[in-house]
Amino acid sequence: MDVRTICLGILTRGDATGYEIKNLFEDDGYQHFVEASFGSIYPALNRLTEDGLVSVREEAQEKRPDRKVYSITRAGRTAFLASLLKPLPEDRHRSPFVFAMLFADLLPPERLIAMIDGYIVQAEAKLAQLNASHAKAKTPGEAFANGFGRTIYEAMLEYLRSQRGNFIRQTPSAAVAAE
Amino acid sequence: MDVRTICLGILTRGDATGYEIKNLFEDDGYQHFVEASFGSIYPALNRLTEDGLVSVREEAQEKRPDRKVYSITRAGRTAFLASLLKPLPEDRHRSPFVFAMLFADLLPPERLIAMIDGYIVQAEAKLAQLNASHAKAKTPGEAFANGFGRTIYEAMLEYLRSQRGNFIRQTPSAAVAAE
């Protein structure tokens, strides 16, 4: 799922600038399961424009930097549809945290505990954000995606809270240091 | 969490070639939460060698391509430890599937159903793999990571199975076409 396709999809829901597209990932909305950086959004929008899949209108506003507002074209809608009909790339969940847990025995126990607790706090924050944007869902798709995210974070948190104590106790270095 | 750090971590558990490191991600073992391609593993191992964090011995075997077996050095262990003490990069879960669900209303209903069912099958396969490698866990860390993965996939599947019908029914185009 490349950035061009992601931008096209977002633009099917309404016009936006590159800046606004980026912010959609960070605020609520796009459920933590998609993201892209400025460094890929702006070139993507340029190329979509070249290819005639989006159009731009430049709004020179006083007292503000110019805005380039992008709209999807008919050709863009067709192209986006076509990409949804192709086989989807697989999910990729990269977790430095889980990787680090494989080496729990090498860590100072305080560090291990701090990692787990820090991860729990992060997950709680994301879950809270999803709960906050739950009511704002405007389509069944948004509600589905929101529920999907909440389900995962709830399950993660349940696991982390229930395993935290055991895991720390069973980890050699942590257990030793706890004596 | 860059590929050099990942390679270092794996090598703390024993010597390996680049090829073997790559396979650790695909078979069981590393729980779907880390991965790297040949295109990043080989350069990473070269640079780790230059930096003295790993050492290589070339095993020229008859009737087989040469093997370059990498071992972590004392400096490498120190460096790996240091990177675990730094703040971890955040998880990133990229899901083209969830993104596509946001546009369920644009899809032909058969396609929507095929996407969901295909995703369920994939998740089932990954869960089965995690269950299969469950017993092989040799450290508390591995057991923890395995349980974490199983928890997530189980929660995902439960959500997908329970929501599948409702979601398809509520999606405008799907519902229309179902009449």
Add this chain to the structure above:
DNA sequence: CTCGATCTATATCGGTCCAATATAGACAGG
């Protein structure tokens, strides 16, 4: 009131990483 921080907004660059491809001999199965 003023200074630093934050916000809107676009853009580029270095470096990292992935997917695909190349090479090449071994071995197994149809």
Add this chain to the structure above:
DNA sequence: CCTGTCTATATTGGACCGATATAGATCGAG
């Protein structure tokens, strides 16, 4: 016999991210 798969290393093109640059507006703290 021939195709496919496995072991094993390596490179390349393109995609992407994180950091950085620019620049005026606005806003809160002191």
